[in-house]
Amino acid sequence: MASFLFKSTIIHTFLLYVMFSSDLGYPPPFVSTLGINYGQVGNNLPPPEKVLQLFSALKITKTRIYDTNPEILKSFAQSGIEIIVTVENEMMGVVINPQQAVQWVTTHIKPYFPASRITGIAVGNEIFTMNDATLIGNVVPAMVSIHQALVQLGLDSYIQVSTANSLAVLANSYPPSAGSFRQDLMGVMSQLLQFLNATRSPFWINAYPYFAYKDDPNRIPLDYVLFNPNSGMVDPYTKLHYDNMLYAQVDAVIFAAYRMGFGGVEVRVSETGWPSKGDSNEVGATIANAEIYNKNLLRRQLTNEGTPLRPNQRLEVYLFALFNEDMKPGPTSERNYGLYEPDLTMTYNVGLSSLSSTTTAASISLTSSAGEVRH
Numbered sequence: 001m002a003s004f005l006f007k008s009t010i011i012h013t014f015l016l017y018v019m020f021s022s023d024l025g026y027p028p029p030f031v032s033t034l035g036i037n038y039g040q041v042g043n044n045l046p047p048p049e050k051v052l053q054l055f056s057a058l059k060i061t062k063t064r065i066y067d068t069n070p071e072i073l074k075s076f077a078q079s080g081i082e083i084i085v086t087v088e089n090e091m092m093g094v095v096i097n098p099q100q101a102v103q104w105v106t107t108h109i110k111p112y113f114p115a116s117r118i119t120g121i122a123v124g125n126e127i128f129t130m131n132d133a134t135l136i137g138n139v140v141p142a143m144v145s146i147h148q149a150l151v152q153l154g155l156d157s158y159i160q161v162s163t164a165n166s167l168a169v170l171a172n173s174y175p176p177s178a179g180s181f182r183q184d185l186m187g188v189m190s191q192l193l194q195f196l197n198a199t200r201s202p203f204w205i206n207a208y209p210y211f212a213y214k215d216d217p218n219r220i221p222l223d224y225v226l227f228n229p230n231s232g233m234v235d236p237y238t239k240l241h242y243d244n245m246l247y248a249q250v251d252a253v254i255f256a257a258y259r260m261g262f263g264g265v266e267v268r269v270s271e272t273g274w275p276s277k278g279d280s281n282e283v284g285a286t287i288a289n290a291e292i293y294n295k296n297l298l299r300r301q302l303t304n305e306g307t308p309l310r311p312n313q314r315l316e317v318y319l320f321a322l323f324n325e326d327m328k329p330g331p332t333s334e335r336n337y338g339l340y341e342p343d344l345t346m347t348y349n350v351g352l353s354s355l356s357s358t359t360t361a362a363s364i365s366l367t368s369s370a371g372e373v374r375h
């Protein structure tokens, strides 16, 4: 909590950084590390133009979509918003063919780039934990083909290729220093990490402390998963102190990669969130908890911090999700991860709009003195 007292100082420093590091021609990002996943599994979602207005109002400059929806890619042109798109799981078997991959990039990326600032392609979502050996075996070859297609079309220096993993790729995640991949996935994880290392692309993890809490609410302290003040835990091997589960999960992934010889690959959180509603057996899925989790995470994000293992490498996080999605199958929680309702009202007030107006004010007040403060 103490660090939050210094919030305004940190925001100022942070803004100076983003002002001088942002690419020319795009508006400077404010809550720059934070992205929001824009899922579209709903029959009542607002049109992309409205969604763009929401992003602009919130000063959120990064998003990830689960396809290459042309309406979204068209609407987000010239907005400066960074977009990660997805090669759908059903396409793995097609895009492993190099010619089909060129075709895919030519059809789904090229017409929209660079007007729409596509910065990443997720080749599949959570495939490694899907129990389909053929699909699993196709992921890395599909990534290689898509990357080769980007090289051929001159886009590889702008667009990173990776895949989003569920935390279930790990066999161990506690303590973080014991992090390791599942034995049956060692082969594909090694190929994946080799590709990511060679192309300097991030390992994306979808990490939900909520699941751990829901499965074992009597043993897992709620404050630890919600980023509330708590005594936390000390990793007995590294002696690092963890005050929240998300950072512990990320460091477990870093350790798992390190065990395979790839300690240098950056780990980013491609999804995290908390449902505001659930079935009676979904312990902890409440509006109050969802609000606290996302609000606390947002505050930590504003300080630009890393995890205990990589304190100087800011952790990139994409919240899940922008909207409640009424067509999602599964338990009630699945349809209730949204920060917003489809009618654009807030599910709860996570504080994004007030944070973005604070940072706007800070940036304006800094403009005149920015030159002196820059080192």
Ligand SMILES: *[C@@H]1O[C@H](CO)[C@@H](O)[C@H](O)[C@H]1NC(C)=O
Pocket (backbone or CB within 6 Å): 194, 197, 198, 261, 262
């Ligand atoms: C990771 O990439 C670097 C730079 O290309 C290379 O020097 C290194 O050998 C790679 N690491 C592994 C384990 O392949």
